[in-house]
Amino acid sequence: MKNLNKELYTKELLDDWVRREEIIHAEAYLINKYLTLKTGSVIEAGTGGGRIAFYIEQIGFNQIDAFDYVPQMIEYAEKNKIEKQSQVKFKVADATNLSEYGDNAFDYLIYLQQVLCFIEDEDQFHNALKEAYRIARKESISIFSFLDYNSRSLNIPLRMVLRVLRWIRKEPISDKYLPWLKINTSFNRKILSKNQALTYWVKRDDIIRELESIGFKVLEVKNASEINSDSKLRKGMLYIVCTKQ
Ligand SMILES: C[S@@+](CC[C@H](N)C(=O)[O-])C[C@H]1O[C@@H](n2cnc3c(N)ncnc32)[C@H](O)[C@@H]1O
Numbered sequence: 001m002k003n004l005n006k007e008l009y010t011k012e013l014l015d016d017w018v019r020r021e022e023i024i025h026a027e028a029y030l031i032n033k034y035l036t037l038k039t040g041s042v043i044e045a046g047t048g049g050g051r052i053a054f055y056i057e058q059i060g061f062n063q064i065d066a067f068d069y070v071p072q073m074i075e076y077a078e079k080n081k082i083e084k085q086s087q088v089k090f091k092v093a094d095a096t097n098l099s100e101y102g103d104n105a106f107d108y109l110i111y112l113q114q115v116l117c118f119i120e121d122e123d124q125f126h127n128a129l130k131e132a133y134r135i136a137r138k139e140s141i142s143i144f145s146f147l148d149y150n151s152r153s154l155n156i157p158l159r160m161v162l163r164v165l166r167w168i169r170k171e172p173i174s175d176k177y178l179p180w181l182k183i184n185t186s187f188n189r190k191i192l193s194k195n196q197a198l199t200y201w202v203k204r205d206d207i208i209r210e211l212e213s214i215g216f217k218v219l220e221v222k223n224a225s226e227i228n229s230d231s232k233l234r235k236g237m238l239y240i241v242c243t244k245q
Pocket residue numbers: 006009017020045046047048049050051052067068069070073093094095096112113115116118119
């Protein structure tokens with residue numbers, strides 16, 4: 001499997017993500033609404049420098065695991081852990097294969113910041129959802145965020161241009177995979193080039209059906225502007241909260 005997003009997170013995006021500390025409104029809303037039993041065990045996927053895991057510890061949880069597939073992110077998280085005198089258990093692991101973690105191990109699963117949308121293969125995306133289901137305990141809560149295909153009007157013209165280019169280049173890539181518009185704050189000047197990192201944009205009904213087919217029961221679905229009720233905010237994220245029946 002190609003791993004161009006992993007390269008991006010190892011190089012261009014590393015500094016930006018390890019430096020972040022603030023929790024955004026939608027994250028605080030979901031975590032505080034659903035993580036109610038402070039004695040529960042929590043796992044955070046794609047932790048970066050540990051920003052969200054440390055926040056969860058700060059609100060009173062003391063059994064927290066967190067993983068990221070970029071070793072440099074975990075090195076930074078470990079440094080941060082010492083400074084914060086934290087007990088979070090960080091590991092290098094890939095969301096598509098969580099053999100490091102046992103079945104039915106966690107009460108709360110946090111898959112925020114669209115972590116699964118950086119998987120560059122649809123079958124592996126599906127595997128990662130199945131892995132989340134496997135490590136979740138019965139009646140656990142899983143909070144996911146995804147890139148919401150229908151929230152960005154530019155996706156339609158972009159898809160049309162890419163369809164033609166991919167047809168000419170004989171690239172069998174799903175329309176749901178789109179290039180990054182910006183990398184950090186700069187416009188992605190290679191947006192139409194061939195070999196580049198792609199992100200996976202889900203459609204609301206499709207992803208709900210997929211989660212349900214794995215065994216999750218969907219409890220809440222909201223995009224960012226529904227949570228913030230501020231039309232100026234980016235709508236791009238689709239938040240889905242599930243339980244394991
Ligand atoms: C947008 S950043 C968010 C970082 C952190 N959760 C935060 O909010 O500050 C996404 C993170 O997910 C990690 N990531 C992406 N795909 C992953 C995968 N398949 N398995 C584990 N980590 C992944 C990246 O390395 C990156 O650190």
